[in-house]
Amino acid sequence: MDNPANIVKSIPKEAWAQLAKTACATFEKLIYPLTATTEGIGRLIELRFSKLEDEQKIIAAKCFEEAHKKIQESITGLKPDVIVKPGVVYEALENTDNQTDTTIRGLWANLLANEFIDGSVHPEIAKLLSRLTSRDAVLLLKIAQQDEATPLTIKILKALASRTTLGLLNERKTFNHVHLAKLGLITELDRVWILTTVGRELMRVVSDPS
Incomplete structure (x- = not known):
């Protein structure tokens, strides 16, 4: 591409x-x-x-x-x-x-x-x-993978995540986590990050059409 x-x-x-x-x-x-x-x-x-x-x-x-x-x-x-x-x-x-x-x-x-x-x-x-970067999007994908109710047919993000090593994925709280939480896309529950309803909806609409 x-x-x-x-x-x-x-x-x-x-x-x-x-x-x-x-x-x-x-x-x-x-x-x-x-x-x-x-x-x-x-x-x-x-x-x-x-x-x-x-x-x-x-x-x-x-x-x-x-x-x-x-x-x-x-x-x-x-x-x-x-x-x-x-x-x-x-x-x-x-x-x-x-x-x-x-x-x-x-x-x-x-x-x-x-x-x-x-x-x-x-x-x-x-x-x-419009307020997300690639790093934000990859982090959302990683968090979404823990949520069985979230569609994960996002080929472009999976490809990026598979060839990119991001330190933020191994840390519990980074600026990207704070940014996504401020946007209302993720929230922390019992020290675990999960998608909010808004986060799941965003992941749905940016997934590859079925």
């Missing part, structure tokens, strides 16, 4: 206009089928996309391409008459900068795919995702 940050650095300035144009065409091609039953929403989302900087458009288009691929690969596919919440999509568009991290972009792609499939993502959960 190409890293958008590296792509951006390697692009000559004179090529930006064409790349931005291509990104716009790609985005338009993807967004209308995904909002076919609510065309007005598609136009609102495209308007928000048009206000991004050229670099952001390229990254956003990449994220939507990944979301579209996940939808196509899902068992259920798009459900009829789903009303996509613009606020969820806006949040993804407004957080393209942190999507230069391929792990975080993968989580956004999962979140978008789940929203387009069944409209089940709460806008507040999207806002919480």
Whole structure:
């Protein structure tokens, strides 16, 4: 998977206009089928996309391409008459900068795919995702693995966790623990960290669509 940050650095300035144009065409091609039953929403989302900087458009288009691929690969596919919440999509568009991290972009792609499939993502959960780093996400995964009720079909996080040794996973309390607790995603019970209801919901919506 190409890293958008590296792509951006390697692009000559004179090529930006064409790349931005291509990104716009790609985005338009993807967004209308995904909002076919609510065309007005598609136009609102495209308007928000048009206000991004050229670099952001390229990254956003990449994220939507990944979301579209996940939808196509899902068992259920798009459900009829789903009303996509613009606020969820806006949040993804407004957080393209942190999507230069391929792990975080993968989580956004999962979140978008789940929203387009069944409209089940709460806008507040999207806002919480915007405040997470890869380290936060891996820690959440490790805590979630102790919770049998939490979906764990998050391939990108599992891959990262399997090849990354993070000291925070061996410590009982780090800044990442404090940060996640402050966001209301985890809580400490009898000296053991567990997911809250909010934490389980976030893990659900960033899981790969089934």
